[in-house]
Amino acid sequence: MIDVYTWATPNGHKVHIALEELGLPYKVHAIDIGKGEQFQPHFLKISPNNRIPAIVDSEGPGGKPLSLFESGAILIYLAEKTGKLLSKDPATRYTTIQWLMWQMGGLGPMLGQAHHFRLYAPEKIPYAIDRYTNESNRLYRILDKRLGESRYLGGEDYSIADIASWAWTRYPDRQGVNRDELPNFKRWFDEIDARPAVQRGVQVLTSQRPAAFDDKAKETLFGATQFQKR
Numbered sequence: 327m328i329d330v331y332t333w334a335t336p337n338g339h340k341v342h343i344a345l346e347e348l349g350l351p352y353k354v355h356a357i358d359i360g361k362g363e364q365f366q367p368h369f370l371k372i373s374p375n376n377r378i379p380a381i382v383d384s385e386g387p388g389g390k391p392l393s394l395f396e397s398g399a400i401l402i403y404l405a406e407k408t409g410k411l412l413s414k415d416p417a418t419r420y421t422t423i424q425w426l427m428w429q430m431g432g433l434g435p436m437l438g439q440a441h442h443f444r445l446y447a448p449e450k451i452p453y454a455i456d457r458y459t460n461e462s463n464r465l466y467r468i469l470d471k472r473l474g475e476s477r478y479l480g481g482e483d484y485s486i487a488d489i490a491s492w493a494w495t496r497y498p499d500r501q502g503v504n505r506d507e508l509p510n511f512k513r514w515f516d517e518i519d520a521r522p523a524v525q526r527g528v529q530v531l532t533s534q535r536p537a538a539f540d541d542k543a544k545e546t547l548f549g550a551t552q553f554q555k556r
């Protein structure tokens with residue numbers, strides 16, 4: 327059994343979608359990041375960076391329990407555990423990992439900053455808004471170009487790289503991006519959106535997540551609570 331410590335956010339969705347695609351049994355443990363549950367000692371033990379998602383696989387390598395944080399590491403682990411969603415052909419495998427790393431180090435963090443400065447920051451700072459809106463548009467164009475030359479990010483087959491980027495690109499308007507200017511992205515996005523496992527994955531904990539962060543949640547995520555020494 328895989329225990330998943332998570333919340334209904336893009337990084338959480340990646341793992342929920344992969345588990346649904348792979349048909350692995352899993353148990354969801356809600357970590358409400360707006361209420362500060364990511365700072366609970368039991369969660370910090372498995373996720374010292376106080377970020378969801380994290381997993382504990384009771385049947386990890388050698389039959390021993392394994393705990394993991396960082397959604398990219400979790401996706402690679404689940405793909406290797408099952409032999410699915412990550413090609414065994416070396417060139418395709420590294421291309422897939424390359425695009426997964428692109429999402430982890432670029433697309434996710436930059437879109438996250440765009441959300442922050444466009445939607446959550448208490449003051450509107452034009453330099454920051456422009457910087458991350460421009461960067462988001464640039465990254466979506468990279469995605470669109472790649473998907474103009476390849477059916478999926480890693481090559482001909484749907485993989486963990488697609489799951490990772492798809493989960494972050496559901497609301498381009500929130501980053502000031504117009505999806506109508508990105509035909510290859512649209513084709514890829516809509517195809518993945520129609521997958522039953524993806525539709526099940528994005529429902530995990532969604533009904534429990536408030537529509538917007540209230541002031542308490544903003545303080546927890548962006549204020550003194552976040553930066554307290556622990």
Ligand SMILES: N[C@@H](CCC(=O)N[C@@H](CS)C(=O)NCC(=O)O)C(=O)O
Nearest residue numbers: 335337359376377378379396397398
């Ligand atoms: N690189 C990490 C990022 C995880 C992350 O940023 N998670 C957010 C939700 S999407 C979180 O847990 N935030 C809690 C906090 O900021 O305290 C991953 O991909 O797993």
